Amino acid sequence: MATDKSIIGGYGGWASSLIGGVPSLSFRNPQITDLNAWRERAIAKTQELLSSPSKEEPKVVVEKKYVYDGLEIEELSWQLPYGRSTKAVLLKPKGITKPLPAILALHDHAGMKYFGYRKIVKTADDQHPVLTEHQKSDYGGKAWANEIAKRGYVVLVHDTFTFGSRRVFYEDVNGLNWGELDVSKKSDNDPEKPENIATYNKWASEHEHVMSKSLFCAGTTWPGVFLSEDQIALDILSKRKEVDPNRMGCGGLSGGGLRTVYLAGLDHRIKCAVCVGFMTTWNDLILNKSFTHTWMTYTPLLPKFLDFPEILGLRVPLPVMVQNNNQDELYTLPEMKKADQILKDVYAKAKASNKYKAGYYDGPHKFDLEMQKDAFDWFDKWL
The missing domain is CATH 3.40.50.1820 (Alpha/Beta hydrolase fold, catalytic domain)
Known part of the structure; x- marks a missing residue:
C-alpha cells in the first residue's frame, strides 16, 4: 500500500x-x-x-510618440500571421546621441491576461487603478521598465501571446459559453471597468487548458x-x-x-x-x-x-x-x-x-x- x-x-x-x-x-x-x-x-x-x-519579421508601425517620465516613448504595433495586432512600447532616454544597450522587458502573468506590457510600464499620470495596485503589490510601486530605461537603456515591452492586445477576445470565440463575460450583451460594455477586467481574467484562467490542449494538437507548445x-x-x-x-x-x-x-x-x-x-x-x-x-x-x-x-x-x-x-x-x-x-x-x-x-x-x-x-x-x- x-x-x-x-x-x-x-x-x-x-x-x-x-x-x-x-x-x-x-x-x-x-x-x-x-x-x-x-x-x-x-x-x-x-x-x-x-x-x-x-517566424517572419513583421512591419512595425509607430502609432504615437511623446515624452513622459523623462523618457521618449513610442507606441508600436506589428501584425503576426496569427491573432490580433501586437501592441508594444519602446522607452529610451531623451537626446540619445550614440547606440545604447537594450533590454527586452518581459511582462508577468499574475492571472491578469487582460493586460500585457502595461503591467510593467507607466506612460501617463492617469494610470488604470488595477495597474497601479499591481505595480504597488508586485513591483514596489514602480514601473520597472521605465526605471531601467532611465539608467541608460533602450527598453522594449510587448504584449505576448494571450495577453493584452494578444488576448483571446470574446467575439472571436465559438463553441464555448462565455456566460457573464460577454460584455457586449450588457448595458455597460466598457472592457476597462475593473469588474469586467476581473471577469475576463477569471475566464481566461479557466481557458488556459483549452488553449494548451489545442496547441498540442497543432503540433506546438505554449x-x-x-x-x-x-x-x-x-x-x-x-x-x-x-x-x-x-x-x-x-x-x-x-x-x-x-x-x-x-x-x-x-x-x-x-x-x-x-x-x-x-x-x-x-x-x-x-x-x-x-x-x-x-x-x-x-x-x-x-x-x-x-x-x-x-x-x-x-x-x-x-x-x-x-x-x-x-x-x-x-x-x-x-x-x-x-x-x-x-x-x-x-x-x-x-x-x-x-x-x-x-x-x-x-x-x-x-x-x-x-x-x-x-x-x-x-x-x-x-x-
Whole structure:
C-alpha cells in the first residue's frame, strides 16, 4: 500500500522516479566534456521539443510618440500571421546621441491576461487603478521598465501571446459559453471597468487548458509560441538605430521569468539575463507545485533531457542572475535551492562561475525595489 503523499497522491514517487537523477543531456553528466558540442546538441533537442511556429519579421508601425517620465516613448504595433495586432512600447532616454544597450522587458502573468506590457510600464499620470495596485503589490510601486530605461537603456515591452492586445477576445470565440463575460450583451460594455477586467481574467484562467490542449494538437507548445514571439520582438529591438545589438539583455518577474528561461537559454543574442521569481526543479512541480503554475510552463518530454534550470543553463558561459523570494508560494524553498545548485554546477564546469549569481530575498512572490536595484546593477555590469 502506497504511503508517499504528493499532489498526485501515491503516484508521486513513481512519477518522480521517471526522470531519475541527472537527465540525459545535462551538462552535469561527467562524460560530457565538450561545452560547445554539448550546447549545440542540447539546444537542438530543446528546439525540437518546443516546436515553435515559424517566424517572419513583421512591419512595425509607430502609432504615437511623446515624452513622459523623462523618457521618449513610442507606441508600436506589428501584425503576426496569427491573432490580433501586437501592441508594444519602446522607452529610451531623451537626446540619445550614440547606440545604447537594450533590454527586452518581459511582462508577468499574475492571472491578469487582460493586460500585457502595461503591467510593467507607466506612460501617463492617469494610470488604470488595477495597474497601479499591481505595480504597488508586485513591483514596489514602480514601473520597472521605465526605471531601467532611465539608467541608460533602450527598453522594449510587448504584449505576448494571450495577453493584452494578444488576448483571446470574446467575439472571436465559438463553441464555448462565455456566460457573464460577454460584455457586449450588457448595458455597460466598457472592457476597462475593473469588474469586467476581473471577469475576463477569471475566464481566461479557466481557458488556459483549452488553449494548451489545442496547441498540442497543432503540433506546438505554449513555451514554443512564447519563444517565437519574444524572438520577433528581439529582432525588432536589435534593428533600432539607438540600440547596440551586441549589448542586449532580457528579464522579468514570474511569467516574465519563465519567458526569460526559454529566451535567454536558447537565443544567445541575449548577452545578460535576469530571471525573477521563476526557478525550481521539475521534481518540485511533479510533487508539490504544478497546480500553482500556468499551462505556459511545460514542454512535454523535455524533463527527460534537461532539468528546468538547465534550460536557462543552455546559455553558459553568458551571464545570468536568478532572484528568488524565500516565501514564494509558487515553489518550495528546498527545490529553489536545488535549482540554484544545478546552475552553480553548470557554470562551474564551464569555468564561468563569475557569470552566475543567485539572490534570495525575504517575502512573497515579487520584484521589489531591492531586487530591482540588484538586477539593474547586474545588467550594468555585463552590458
